Amino acid sequence: xxxxxxxxxxxxxxxxxxxxxxxxxxxxxxxxxxxxxxxxxxxxxxxxxxxxxxxxxxxxxxxxxxxxxxxxxxxxxxxxxxxxxxxxxxxxxxxxxxxxxxxxxxxxxxxxxxxxxxxxxxxxxxxxxxxxxxxxxxxxxxxxxxxxxxxxxxxxxxxxxxxxxxxxxxxxxxxxxxxxxxxxxxxxxxxxxxxxxxxxxxxxxxxxxxxxxxxxxxxxxxxxxxxxxxxxxxxxxxxxxxxxxxxxxxxxxxxxxxxxxxxxxxxxxxxxxxxxxxxxxxxxx
Numbered sequence: 001x002x003x004x005x006x007x008x009x010x011x012x013x014x015x016x017x018x019x020x021x022x023x024x025x026x027x028x029x030x031x032x033x034x035x036x037x038x039x040x041x042x043x044x045x046x047x048x049x050x051x052x053x054x055x056x057x058x059x060x061x062x063x064x065x066x067x068x069x070x071x072x073x074x075x076x077x078x079x080x081x082x083x084x085x086x087x088x089x090x091x092x093x094x095x096x097x098x099x100x101x102x103x104x105x106x107x108x109x110x111x112x113x114x115x116x117x118x119x120x121x122x123x124x125x126x127x128x129x130x131x132x133x134x135x136x137x138x139x140x141x142x143x144x145x146x147x148x149x150x151x152x153x154x155x156x157x158x159x160x161x162x163x164x165x166x167x168x169x170x171x172x173x174x175x176x177x178x179x180x181x182x183x184x185x186x187x188x189x190x191x192x193x194x195x196x197x198x199x200x201x202x203x204x205x206x207x208x209x210x211x212x213x214x215x216x217x218x219x220x221x222x223x224x225x226x227x228x229x230x231x232x233x234x235x236x237x238x239x240x241x242x243x244x245x246x247x248x249x250x251x252x253x254x255x256x257x258x259x260x261x262x263x264x265x266x267x268x269x270x271x272x273x274x275x276x277x278x279x280x281x282x283x284x285x
Contacts, residue, residue: 035109059091061178068185080214116146156239160231174220
């Protein structure tokens with residue numbers, strides 16, 4: 001019976017070892033190639049490209065509006081024009097983050113399946129024959145890390161799309177308002193770049209009204225920046241923390257055995273040990 005048990009254990013080890021070796025080979029040869037193919041992330045790249053187009057439109061609108069408002073004679077509109085111009089730098093930062101995400105999605109996928117996940121499988125393979133607990137723990141941790149590296153950008157992109165569905169109207173209203181202000185000023189500017197006097201007669205509220213519209217536009221741009229920063233920077237970090245928390249919950253849960261139950265089990269075992277002694281002695285007599 002013991003020989004059969006050992007054979008089963010040995011067979012189980014051999015099957016697990018073969019599965020881990022197969023996982024290493026497939027991960028490094030097949031899956032890593034698929035994970036580095038842009039077609040594998042078609043939806044993610046489409047969503048990022050759409051966001052990139054929105055940010056470019058906001059950037060162009062802010063530049064055009066600030067330039068047009070700054071062209072108005074006098075210093076009354078200068079502070080508003082400068083504030084709107086400062087907004088452009090934030091759009092450039094967000095645009096850079098989106099570019100990085102677009103290129104990193106394939107790089108991270110390749111890294112995860114070419115290096116990280118095979119390393120985890122190697123540690124688990126060594127654990128099968130070494131039985132060191134730290135190898136098993138670190139093997140699972142590295143495996144989880146590889147999955148997080150691979151999934152963080154696609155998952156965060158999906159979450160961002162859900163959050164931005166209600167925000168698209170804000171982007172469009174900011175772009176339309178900026179375009180409207182720019183067109184009104186440019187249409188009433190002569191060849192030398194000076195605003196025509198007739199413009200102030202057409203403009204509701206005069207120069208004060210223009211300043212108020214510029215301030216409202218600045219607020220719209222700030223709202224757009226806040227949403228874009230949240231979906232481009234905060235959401236990916238939040239997704240990483242959420243995935244780490246879920247993995248800790250899955251692998252870190254330990255079933256605590258109450259002390260009373262431990263005592264009862266130990267007592268029963270101890271009692272059986274004493275009862276075996278006299279019976280053995282009786283047999284020997």
